[in-house]
Structures are given as structure tokens and as C-alpha cells.
Amino acid sequence: MASHQPLRRLEDYFQEGKIYILPQTYAILKARVPCVNAFANICNQKEITVVIDQKKIPKNNVIAIEEGWKIITFDLILPFELVGFLAKITTLLARAKISVFVLSSYSTDHILVKNKDLNHAVRVLRDLGFKIRK
Numbered sequence: 487m488a489s490h491q492p493l494r495r496l497e498d499y500f501q502e503g504k505i506y507i508l509p510q511t512y513a514i515l516k517a518r519v520p521c522v523n524a525f526a527n528i529c530n531q532k533e534i535t536v537v538i539d540q541k542k543i544p545k546n547n548v549i550a551i552e553e554g555w556k557i558i559t560f561d562l563i564l565p566f567e568l569v570g571f572l573a574k575i576t577t578l579l580a581r582a583k584i585s586v587f588v589l590s591s592y593s594t595d596h597i598l599v600k601n602k603d604l605n606h607a608v609r610v611l612r613d614l615g616f617k618i619r620k
Contacts, residue, residue: 496570501615504561507608510539511601512557514587516550525557526589537589537598555587555598558607561619563593571595578610 512525517536520527521544528535533549540553564571572588572595579586579599584607587598599607608618 496568496574497615499562499564499568499571500574502562503615504617504619505608505611506559506561506619507604508557508559510541510557511553512537512555512598513540513543513551513553514555514598515543515548515552517547518549519547521547528589537587554601556601556604557596557598558604558611559596560594560616564595572597575611575614578614579607582606582610584610 508525515536515538517534520529520534521536521538521542523542524536524538526535526537528537536547537555537557543551572590575597576586576588579597584599584603586607589596589598597607612618
């Protein structure tokens with residue numbers, strides 16, 4: 487039986503958290519099929535969404551495309567029981583007029599922001615307590 491540690495306060499995750507920014511610029515595309523070299527493929531009943539390095543876009547696979555995104559990864563493991571982590575972050579970014587595209591993996595979360603908004607988004611996250619990991 488797995489032991490469960492007590493859930494920490496939401497603010498603790500911000501104060502102890504680190505973020506890193508992937509160096510590549512990404513595109514988000516509606517695709518005909520999943521892409522092998524993608525950061526993420528999201529497949530549902532209506533469409534296939536691909537997040538991929540702009541230098542690796544397979545041109546014959548694109549139905550629609552949004553280019554110029556940077557990925558910010560939260561470098562901490564978040565428990566499934568944690569409530570409000572992304573809600574707090576996206577609310578503050580929305581107040582700053584920064585549009586986001588959100589992805590979650592099993593253990594952590596990622597947000598994509600337009601390249602033009604990256605510095606502003608990083609300031610918002612630093613104000614929350616996050617440290618930039620190099």
C-alpha cells in the first residue's frame with residue numbers, strides 16, 4: 487500500500503517551484519495524423535492536435551496552424567489531489583492579457599505562451615514565487 491504524504495498548501499508549490507523554458511519555438515497544429523517528433527499529440531474523436539518544434543513541421547500533415555509559441559514547464563511533481571494550481575496561474579496570466587495553451591503530463595504541467603508574451607509571462611510567474619531553472 488502506497489503511503490501518502492500530507493498535501494501541502496498551494497502557495498508552497500509556487501514558492502518552492504522552478505520553471506524552465508524550452509529553447510525551441512513551437513507550433514500548435516491541427517493535423518491529419520499524429521507526428522512522431524512532436525512534443526505532444528492529443529487525439530480525440532474530432533481532431534488531432536500536435537505541439538511540435540516549428541523546424542520539424544511536416545507540411546503535408548497540416549490542416550490548421552498557430553506558430554510562435556514557447557513552452558514553460560513547471561519543474562515539480564504535482565499530486566493529483568492538488569486543486570487550483572493551474573487555475574491560479576492561468577487567472578493571473580489572463581489578467582495580464584496573456585493567452586495560454588495548457589498541457590498536462592502525468593507528473594507535471596506545461597503552458598505555452600506566444601513568444602512575444604514570454605518575458606511578461608515569466609515576470610508573472612516570478613511574482614508568484616517561481617524560480618527560473620537554467
